[in-house]
Amino acid sequence: MTTTQPHPKTSPLIELSGIAKTFVVRRRVGRLRRTRAEVHAVSDLSFTVSRGEMVGYIGPNGAGKSTTIKMLTGILVPSAGLLRVAGIEPSRERIQLARRIGVVFGQRTTLWWDLPLRDSFGLLRRIYKIPPARYRENLDRFVDLLDLGPLLDVPVRQLSLGQRMRGDITAALLHDPEVLYLDEPTIGLDIVSKARVREFLREVNAGQGTTVLLTTHDLTDIEQLCSRVMVIDHGRLMYDGDLDGLHSLGDSERTLVVDLAEPLPAIEVDGGRVVRVDGPRQWLAFPAAASAAPLVAAIADRYPLADLSIQEPAIEAVIARMYAEGVAS
Amino acid sequence: MVDALRAYGWIITMWVRSTMAYRASFLMLTFGQFFGTGLDFVTIFIMFVHTDELGGFTLPEVGFIYATSGVAIGMADLLLGSIERIGQRIRDGSVDVMLVRPVSAFVQAAADRFALRRLGRILQSTAVLVWSLTVLDIHWTWDRVLLVPIMLICGTVIFCSVFVLGAAFQFAASDAAQVANAFTYGGNFLTQYPPTIFAKDLIKAATFAIPLAFVNWMPALHILDRADPLGLPKAFQFASPIAAAAITLVAGLAWRAGIRSYRSTGS
Ligand SMILES: Nc1ncnc2c1ncn2[C@@H]1O[C@H](COP(=O)(O)OP(=O)(O)OP(=O)(O)O)[C@@H](O)[C@H]1O
Ligand SMILES: [Mg+2]
Numbered sequence: 001m002t003t004t005q006p007h008p009k010t011s012p013l014i015e016l017s018g019i020a021k022t023f024v025v026r027r028r029v030g031r032l033r034r035t036r037a038e039v040h041a042v043s044d045l046s047f048t049v050s051r052g053e054m055v056g057y058i059g060p061n062g063a064g065k066s067t068t069i070k071m072l073t074g075i076l077v078p079s080a081g082l083l084r085v086a087g088i089e090p091s092r093e094r095i096q097l098a099r100r101i102g103v104v105f106g107q108r109t110t111l112w113w114d115l116p117l118r119d120s121f122g123l124l125r126r127i128y129k130i131p132p133a134r135y136r137e138n139l140d141r142f143v144d145l146l147d148l149g150p151l152l153d154v155p156v157r158q159l160s161l162g163q164r165m166r167g168d169i170t171a172a173l174l175h176d177p178e179v180l181y182l183d184e185p186t187i188g189l190d191i192v193s194k195a196r197v198r199e200f201l202r203e204v205n206a207g208q209g210t211t212v213l214l215t216t217h218d219l220t221d222i223e224q225l226c227s228r229v230m231v232i233d234h235g236r237l238m239y240d241g242d243l244d245g246l247h248s249l250g251d252s253e254r255t256l257v258v259d260l261a262e263p264l265p266a267i268e269v270d271g272g273r274v275v276r277v278d279g280p281r282q283w284l285a286f287p288a289a290a291s292a293a294p295l296v297a298a299i300a301d302r303y304p305l306a307d308l309s310i311q312e313p314a315i316e317a318v319i320a321r322m323y324a325e326g327v328a329s
Numbered sequence: 330m331v332d333a334l335r336a337y338g339w340i341i342t343m344w345v346r347s348t349m350a351y352r353a354s355f356l357m358l359t360f361g362q363f364f365g366t367g368l369d370f371v372t373i374f375i376m377f378v379h380t381d382e383l384g385g386f387t388l389p390e391v392g393f394i395y396a397t398s399g400v401a402i403g404m405a406d407l408l409l410g411s412i413e414r415i416g417q418r419i420r421d422g423s424v425d426v427m428l429v430r431p432v433s434a435f436v437q438a439a440a441d442r443f444a445l446r447r448l449g450r451i452l453q454s455t456a457v458l459v460w461s462l463t464v465l466d467i468h469w470t471w472d473r474v475l476l477v478p479i480m481l482i483c484g485t486v487i488f489c490s491v492f493v494l495g496a497a498f499q500f501a502a503s504d505a506a507q508v509a510n511a512f513t514y515g516g517n518f519l520t521q522y523p524p525t526i527f528a529k530d531l532i533k534a535a536t537f538a539i540p541l542a543f544v545n546w547m548p549a550l551h552i553l554d555r556a557d558p559l560g561l562p563k564a565f566q567f568a569s570p571i572a573a574a575a576i577t578l579v580a581g582l583a584w585r586a587g588i589r590s591y592r593s594t595g596s
Contacts, residue, residue, distance in 0.1 A: 023592060062595075070593055075428045077589070098431035110426045114442075115347055126339045127432055 011087070012048035013179060013211050014072065019045040019081035021067050021235075041067040042235040045081070051178070054205045054212040056226035058219070060323045064235040065215040069181050072213070073103050086178055099128060102172030102210075106184030109168055111156045117167045118152040121174060128175035135174060142170040145200050162193035169197065173204060180204070182214040186221055198224050219319060231322060238322060252313040252321075253285040256292055261304035269298050280306070288313055336432040340440035348445060355446060362449025366403075370395060370457055390553055392461035397477075398545045399454030401484025405492060407447040408485070409439035412492050416499035422594030434588055438496065465553070473552045476567075480552075483569035484544035490573070490580035497580065500587030543572040 021042040026034040042064040049055055059065055070076040071083060074090030074097055083090060088097045103110065111120040125135045143149050146166040156164060165185060172180060182201075186194045202225060204210050216222065222229050222243065229246060231239040239246055256272060259281050266274040272284040272295050286295055292310055299305060348355050373395060377388045386394075415438050418424045427434040467473065543565075550557050551566040 066595075070425065073429050075425050075591075075593055094428060095431050095433065098429055101429070103429045105425065108423060108426065110429065112343075115343070119343060119347065123339060123343050127336060127430060 013051045013086055014047075014049035014213070015082070015084040016048070016072075017046045017082045019068075019071065019083055020079050021064070021071060021076060022079045040235050042071070042078075042232075045232070045235070045237055047230060047237060047240055049179075049211060049213060051211055052205070052209045053228060054201070054226050055214070056222035056229040057213055057215045057232065058217070058222060058229060058319065059215075059232040059238075063232045065232060066183050067235075068232070069103075069183050069213070069215065072181060073101060074098070099175065100178050102175070102177035102180040104165075104168050104172045104180070104182045104185050106165065106182070106187040109156060109164055111164070111167055111171055113157050114155055116153045116155050117148065117159075117170075120156065120167070120171060124171055124174055130175050134176070138174050138176070139170070142173065145203065146170060146196065162189045165189060165193070165197065169200065173210075176208070177210065179211040179213065182212065184215055184217065186216060186218050194218070194221075201225060231319070233323060246322075247288050247313060247318055252288045252318050254288045254292070254313060255311040256284045256286060256295060257309045257311060258282050258284065258299060258303075258305060259307040261306050264303065267299060267303060269295065269302075271295050271298070333433055333436045337436045337440050340437065341443035344440070344443040345445050358446040359449040362446055363453045364449075366399070366450040367453045369399075370453075385555075385558075389461045389464040390555075392457050393465060393553065394545055394549050396454045396458035396461055397480055397549065398484060400451055400458060400481055401544055402488050403447065403451035403454055404481075404485040405488030407444075407451060409489055409492055410447060411441045411443065412438045412496040413499075414438070414441060415496045416502075419499055419591065420594075424591055425593055428591075435493075435584060467552060468554060476548050476552055480544065480548045480569060483573040486573040487544050487569075487576055490576040493580040493584050494576075497583035497587035500590050543569045 019042060020040070023039040023041055025037050025039055027037050045064075045068065057065055057068070067076065071078050072085055072090060074092075074094035077091040085097060086100050088100075090097050111117065112123070115123075121139060124130075125132075130138075143152070146169065148166055148170060151159060151163050151167065154163075156167065159167060169182075169185065172182075180201075185201075186197055189197065198221060201212060201214070205212050205225075212225075214221065214225070227242060229239070229241070229243055230237060231246070255275070258267070261280065263279045266277055267282055267284065269284070271290065272286040274282055275285050276283040284295070286292065296305075296308060370392070373391055374388070376383060377391075381387060383391060415424070418427075418438075424434065427437045430437065547557075547561070547566045548569055551563075557563075557566075
């Protein structure tokens with residue numbers, strides 16, 4: 001936990017520098033021949049994550065997100081570069097590191113398929129050597145927060161996806177890890193389950209100071225949870241910063257929706273351009289980074305303005321543009 | 330090491346508890362193993378109906394050789410027979426899960442789905458062993474008395490190593506298929522997977538060829554006071570601990586190499 005660490009701020013919790021992972025694959029050519037090919041899943045990746053951060057890690061399919069997480073957990077050995085998590089080199093000291101991290105794979109369970117949740121948790125208690133009192137406390141809290149009570153005696157294989165995910169998240173947190181990795185924790189969940197999982201993660205991050213790194217394809221996760229977002233594509237880091245920065249980076253525009261007193265021809269004004277007219281209502285695009293005030297003032301000056309509203313650019317559109325550009329480059 | 334053994338204990342305890350929830354089916358499966366493997370011996374028994382000796386050995390002598398190897402295989406199978414399931418886990422990428430827990434992957438793979446019903450085979454072989462020892466007229470000397478438990482322990486170790494070697498081999502064997510799989514984003518890997526079958530054959534060949542000589546045949550010749558038909562040096566009859574140590578070392582190295590070469594899957 002944060003307070004027990006000697007250097008809470010001086011050294012980052014997660015540190016990557018020049019990390020690469022190359023898979024050698026054998027491709028089939030013709031019926032029998034095979035050639036070797038290299039897949040650069042991650043190339044020259046460098047970033048740091050400090051204690052207590054909640055970071056979103058996004059990118060299109062095959063970008064290298066899961067590969068990064070597997071290196072951070074010690075499952076995969078990097079082909080190049082330097083990697084430290086809590087001062088430990090994951091692939092070398094995997095078992096020591098395992099006590100200090102929690103991992104959730106959205107695509108696969110870390111629980112024992114044939115055992116009831118309760119037994120899985122009990123076994124984890126022993127494996128992670130969680131003090132019994134701490135275990136009870138944590139379990140009670142997670143059961144309460146994630147509404148697991150009725151599910152504790154159900155074998156994992158009988159749980160629905162959303163139920164299983166809640167079980168998996170609990171399993172990853174019972175031993176109070178310093179850092180929690182989640183690889184697509186909301187995949188396949190309905191709106192209610194997603195909301196519950198997000199609420200829970202926020203609580204864990206804010207309440208216990210657990211550092212969280214999560215990958216997702218649902219940008220709402222990022223918008224609602226993460227102050228920082230990293231975008232990776234083709235194994236390279238394309239962006240690292242806050243959400244707002246991502247907006248401006250996407251070179252995006254906001255939309256000013258104005259309702260005039262009467263239907264009029266398209267407004268002509270500096271700093272904005274009409275993209276749509278529908279009776280008295282007009283839509284004007286203007287740069288996301290610019291302030292709306294001068295634009296509104298200029299319009300109100302010359303037109304009979306009845307009402308107005310501003311639409312933020314959809315983050316989806318920004319990201320989609322980034323991904324598309326990434327693919328093109 | 331102590332940690333690893335304790336973790337092994339916890340995992341198998343949990344599996345035993347969960348099988349005991351279905352006690353009737355557990356008992357049936359155990360008896361099934363008992364009688365299923367017992368049929369082997371019945372076959373041998375039938376061969377002796379019309380003759381007193383087979384290849385120069387009497388029924389109790391054959392029973393002794395059969396039972397000592399049976400106990401060893403049974404023990405190895407009970408202790409870490411589940412390790413062969415690693416092949417499936419490598420291909421579906423669920424070894425990932427083992428690697429994020431603070432227990433060695435070896436312990437987890439060995440204890441995975443620990444099946445107490447495998448006691449059935451051990452019990453059956455033990456019964457034959459006890460029978461053969463009571464009927465056989467062995468000239469018991471100290472070295473012969475000692476050789477019996479040594480034979481059983483070394484045999485267990487050797488068979489365990491053979492299982493581990495087979496499992497380690499699956500890391501290499503599944504490499505090609507798994508990569509193809511990751512590359513085609515979940516294409517039908519089953520059709521591209523002859524290596525498993527190959528691995529099974531290899532295990533079988535190794536299971537019967539290499540260890541049997543040391544586990545069983547050589548020390549048994551001494552206990553039964555028989556001349557070695559192959560005329561190998563007498564020292565071989567006491568060499569099973571050395572053979573066991575050697576094969577354990579090889580298996581350990583192979584397993585480590587296997588884990589290090591593990592590359593997960595693309596999804
Ligand atoms: N075990 C593997 N063997 C060979 N290639 C792999 C392996 N794992 C991943 N790859 C390749 O590495 C690249 C990155 O894969 P990765 O799973 O990290 O992507 P991702 O960002 O998690 O994508 P997704 O959003 O689809 O989950 C892909 O091109 C993939 O084919
Ligand atoms: Mg992924």
